[in-house]
Amino acid sequence: MAYLPDDLPLPRTDEIDTAAWWEKIANNEFVVQQCDDCGIYRNPPAPLCNECLSFNHHLEPVPNATGKIYSYTICYHPVHAALRDWPPYNVAIIELDDVSQGTGLGGVRFVGNIIDAEHEDLYVGMPVKQTFEERGGVNLVQWLKA
Ligand SMILES: [Zn+2]
Numbered sequence: 001m002a003y004l005p006d007d008l009p010l011p012r013t014d015e016i017d018t019a020a021w022w023e024k025i026a027n028n029e030f031v032v033q034q035c036d037d038c039g040i041y042r043n044p045p046a047p048l049c050n051e052c053l054s055f056n057h058h059l060e061p062v063p064n065a066t067g068k069i070y071s072y073t074i075c076y077h078p079v080h081a082a083l084r085d086w087p088p089y090n091v092a093i094i095e096l097d098d099v100s101q102g103t104g105l106g107g108v109r110f111v112g113n114i115i116d117a118e119h120e121d122l123y124v125g126m127p128v129k130q131t132f133e134e135r136g137g138v139n140l141v142q143w144l145k146a
Contacts, residue, residue, distance in 0.1 A: 002135040003115040003142065004089060008082040010138045021045045024059055026139045028132050031059035032099055032108055040102045043110055051102050062099055065130035066146055070095040070109055074119050090114055094128055094143055114143050121145065 013022035021044075024031045032041045035049040036056035047055055072092035078084045092114055096107040114122060115133060127146035132139050 002133055003113045004135065005082045005086055006136045008080055008136075010136050011140075013138060017047055018045050021059060022138075025132070025141060028139065030062050030065050030130050030132075030141065032062050032096070033057050034060040041096075041099045041108045042101055043108045062096070062130075065096055065099070067094040067096040067107060067110075067128055067130070067143075069093070069114070069122065069124055069126045069128060070106075071124060072114070072122050074122075088119065090117065090119060090122060092122070092128075092143065110141055112140070112142050114145065116144050 013019065021031060021033065032043060033045040034041050034057060035052065035054055036058060037054040038049060038052040040049065040051050041060070042050065049057065070093040072090055074088050074090055076088045078086065090113055092112060094110045094112060096110070099108045100106070101108045114128060128143040129146040131142050131144050133142040
């Protein structure tokens with residue numbers, strides 16, 4: 001069973017700026033977009049580098065990615081009908097280790113769920129590791145306690 005219900009709306013995987021990234025994720029390859037000219041990473045994938053304004057980029061594999069909880073919340077209010085009878089769940093911002101988004105800006109960040117943690121386990125700075133979770137036919141980037 002997935003961390004969240006299958007009938008919760010899923011992200012679009014066919015948009016021009018992110019389709020290539022979703023294709024890698026569908027194949028269980030965790031990748032982060034990297035600028036070919038200045039080398040910084042960014043998420044979500046975008047056509048233009050915020051640092052040097054280059055349009056040149058590629059998807060860099062980041063196997064065995066780890067990070068830390070940058071921030072999180074526990075959601076009690078059902079924001080969608082699919083969550084009406086669902087237990088409270090966490091939503092976290094993860095800051096990757098060793099994948100910088102530019103000088104002084106820290107690691108690239110992802111939004112997801114810590115799918116193996118109790119609410120009382122969570123804290124800002126908690127180490128996590130990347131995993132994949134299939135929900136409703138889409139592979140999602142998710143996180144486990146490290
Ligand atoms: Zn750049």
